[in-house]
Amino acid sequence: MTIVPVILSGGSGTRLWPMSRPEMPKQLLSLTAEETMLQLTAKRAHGEGFAAPIVVANAAHAREIEEQLQAAGVTPQAVILEPAARNTAPAIALGALAAKGEDALLVMPSDHVIHDVAAFHAAIEAAMPLVAEGWLVTFGITPDAPETGYGWIQIGEEIGHGVHRVARFVEKPQKERAEAMLAAGDHAWNGGIFLFRADIFLGELGQHAPQMLTAAKDAMSRARRERSCVWPDAEAFAASPSDSIDYAVMEKAGRVAVVPVAMGWSDVGSWDALHAISDTDDNGNVHRGEVLAVDTRNCLLRSDGIRIAAVGIEDLIVVASGNDVLVLPRGRSQEVKKLIEAMKK
Amino acid sequence: MTIVPVILSGGSGTRLWPMSRPEMPKQLLSLTAEETMLQLTAKRAHGEGFAAPIVVANAAHAREIEEQLQAAGVTPQAVILEPAARNTAPAIALGALAAKGEDALLVMPSDHVIHDVAAFHAAIEAAMPLVAEGWLVTFGITPDAPETGYGWIQIGEEIGHGVHRVARFVEKPQKERAEAMLAAGDHAWNGGIFLFRADIFLGELGQHAPQMLTAAKDAMSRARRERSCVWPDAEAFAASPSDSIDYAVMEKAGRVAVVPVAMGWSDVGSWDALHAISDTDDNGNVHRGEVLAVDTRNCLLRSDGIRIAAVGIEDLIVVASGNDVLVLPRGRSQEVKKLIEAMKK
Numbered sequence: 303m304t305i306v307p308v309i310l311s312g313g314s315g316t317r318l319w320p321m322s323r324p325e326m327p328k329q330l331l332s333l334t335a336e337e338t339m340l341q342l343t344a345k346r347a348h349g350e351g352f353a354a355p356i357v358v359a360n361a362a363h364a365r366e367i368e369e370q371l372q373a374a375g376v377t378p379q380a381v382i383l384e385p386a387a388r389n390t391a392p393a394i395a396l397g398a399l400a401a402k403g404e405d406a407l408l409v410m411p412s413d414h415v416i417h418d419v420a421a422f423h424a425a426i427e428a429a430m431p432l433v434a435e436g437w438l439v440t441f442g443i444t445p446d447a448p449e450t451g452y453g454w455i456q457i458g459e460e461i462g463h464g465v466h467r468v469a470r471f472v473e474k475p476q477k478e479r480a481e482a483m484l485a486a487g488d489h490a491w492n493g494g495i496f497l498f499r500a501d502i503f504l505g506e507l508g509q510h511a512p513q514m515l516t517a518a519k520d521a522m523s524r525a526r527r528e529r530s531c532v533w534p535d536a537e538a539f540a541a542s543p544s545d546s547i548d549y550a551v552m553e554k555a556g557r558v559a560v561v562p563v564a565m566g567w568s569d570v571g572s573w574d575a576l577h578a579i580s581d582t583d584d585n586g587n588v589h590r591g592e593v594l595a596v597d598t599r600n601c602l603l604r605s606d607g608i609r610i611a612a613v614g615i616e617d618l619i620v621v622a623s624g625n626d627v628l629v630l631p632r633g634r635s636q637e638v639k640k641l642i643e644a645m646k647k
Numbered sequence: 648m649t650i651v652p653v654i655l656s657g658g659s660g661t662r663l664w665p666m667s668r669p670e671m672p673k674q675l676l677s678l679t680a681e682e683t684m685l686q687l688t689a690k691r692a693h694g695e696g697f698a699a700p701i702v703v704a705n706a707a708h709a710r711e712i713e714e715q716l717q718a719a720g721v722t723p724q725a726v727i728l729e730p731a732a733r734n735t736a737p738a739i740a741l742g743a744l745a746a747k748g749e750d751a752l753l754v755m756p757s758d759h760v761i762h763d764v765a766a767f768h769a770a771i772e773a774a775m776p777l778v779a780e781g782w783l784v785t786f787g788i789t790p791d792a793p794e795t796g797y798g799w800i801q802i803g804e805e806i807g808h809g810v811h812r813v814a815r816f817v818e819k820p821q822k823e824r825a826e827a828m829l830a831a832g833d834h835a836w837n838g839g840i841f842l843f844r845a846d847i848f849l850g851e852l853g854q855h856a857p858q859m860l861t862a863a864k865d866a867m868s869r870a871r872r873e874r875s876c877v878w879p880d881a882e883a884f885a886a887s888p889s890d891s892i893d894y895a896v897m898e899k900a901g902r903v904a905v906v907p908v909a910m911g912w913s914d915v916g917s918w919d920a921l922h923a924i925s926d927t928d929d930n931g932n933v934h935r936g937e938v939l940a941v942d943t944r945n946c947l948l949r950s951d952g953i954r955i956a957a958v959g960i961e962d963l964i965v966v967a968s969g970n971d972v973l974v975l976p977r978g979r980s981q982e983v984k985k986l987i988e989a990m991k992k
Contacts, residue, residue: 320956596985608953608967611665611990613975613982615963620974622953627972629965630958637958640941645956 385536417566442490517542748846762911787835862887
């Protein structure tokens with residue numbers, strides 16, 4: 303059975319502002335390595351056992367995506383350029399319609415980090431027998447903190463080696479509930495990585511969100527194609543409701559399984575998250591770019607342009623990019639959104 | 648008796664890096680007002696009672712100085728462009744040689760702030776009778792902190808209304824001694840502002856530093872002149888020893904007086920000093936340029952280019968200029984020099 307990676311590159315998040323911007327979002331940046339997060343994602347499911355990937359992306363990033371994949375030595379079978387953002391369920395529908403019905407789709411956000419790729423591959427291998435039988439599989443990240451920013455999954459009975467029925471999806475919880483789930487030990491984070499047959503997914507979508515399926519089908523049947531690029535019809539796709547795969551399909555479908563896996567996963571959802579997963583120097587600092595730091599501890603100092611010169615600071619995040627420099631204390635990087643809001647005014 | 652301001656613009660200090668740089672030092676910047684510190688200095692001794700000033704400056708800044716003075720509506724009688732830096736005594740000698748012997752020279756650093764100009768003028772007026780008699784007068788800043796970064800002056804017996812004999816000059820003291828002097832109440836800071844007749848100063852210089860006087864005379868007699876600009880001969884001036892007016896003349900001369908004065912003086916010798924003398928907003932912040940601050944307190948945030956975006960920070964100094972951004976805690980701005988040293992490596 304062929305595994306086709308479906309890489310979702312629709313995000314335009316602002317949580318890593320000022321480096322991440324609408325024209326150059328997080329997945330297109332080199333945040334954790336020399337390679338960009340998109341390149342790392344593509345290479346994580348490349349080579350033996352994997353077919354050429356399908357990338358679903360914002361049309362504005364077409365050229366950058368093609369260049370980055372080429373530089374990484376990955377040749378996509380299709381780059382589907384969304385005329386509008388409609389959340390993950392319609393995006394995956396476009397990908398599924400570009401694949402063969404019997405393909406197993408490995409759906410991956412393009413802006414996550416997985417340190418232990420072997421563990422990821424082992425989890426995929428464990429999932430495949432059930433995928434072949436028609437199950438929708440999600441990967442449940444072994445939690446190590448009471449995160450309130452993620453959805454959680456309660457792990458049910460084991461239905462295959464290393465594969466469990468999903469007992470329940472839990473939406474982003476309050477702190478207390480997150481702590482209880484972490485303590486209970488039978489919950490995992492929903493990392494947004496999925497594995498299922500294209501035809502099974504489309505069948506479930508037709509059942510639970512038929513408008514979405516119709517819109518995706520219309521958009522693909524009237525798509526413009528050039529080389530591996532696909533431009534779904536804008537008017538047809540605009541008719542699709544906007545919803546996540548979790549709400550539209552996973553929480554409603556019958557045969558939904560989870561493979562719990564500890565694989566050094568991070569969604570790098572904030573500057574604090576990036577600091578947490580980065581190698582630090584002897585003073586606990588993470589530097590990148592032109593940085594000069596004297597008597598500085600436990601800071602994240604990054605620049606893609608101007609020089610950052612620091613003396614005597616502790617527990618600060620300083621990020622310079624383009625014509626902006628961001629300064630905030632560690633632990634408060636979620637508040638970047640307050641700045642974005644203030645800028646809109 | 649004519650008072651000729653002699654404005655010393657030789658400084659190329661790095662304590663206000665990254666805004667102050669060798670090519671654009673502190674005195675040429677707008678730090679405390681719309682006007683530059685040079686402009687504020689020139690206007691402080693302009694109009695009734697003052698002759699056109701003599702400016703002694705680094706030749707590299709000739710054009711900028713002329714433009715700034717013109718914009719301030721001040722026409723100098725001479726701009727003497729030093730071919731090399733030889734500290735204040737030789738610089739003042741050049742100025743004195745450009746003036747008439749009977750002129751009273753009001754020597755002022757170009758990079759200090761004086762909030763109470765009326766008090767300054769009153770102090771000048773008090774000093775004039777003794778200046779006419781041939782005294783060298785310095786202005787003693789009423790101290791309000793045990794500063795270890797300034798020289799101090801012990802105030803002796805009153806020899807004229809508001810004018811005292813200098814009992815003693817005290818070099819930059821240790822903290823304990825500074826505290827004792829502050830408590831004693833009979834000491835003032837040496838602000839580097841002087842008033843004396845040109846001929847008296849040159850006479851004392853000839854007595855206590857004859858090489859310096861000879862070099863200055865040679866340099867001026869062989870100077871190139873164009874409009875109000877004067878380029879002293881480089882070779883001749885290079886022969887001058889380098890020394891401050893305090894060491895070379897004031898501490899050695901006989902008839903030296905001090906006028907104690909409280910006039911809201913600051914040498915703006917650091918970013919902390921600038922924060923201390925600036926108006927703050929309701930949150931204790933001092934902003935200038937493109938700054939966006941959310942939930943931020945007691946910070947100095949300045950930019951002359953890129954945007955500074957801050958959330959949740961306190962007691963920090965962030966200064967962006969050109970291709971650099973400086974970040975350090977308030978109270979540690981003297982440590983900018985550590986960065987400058989690190990950059991040289």
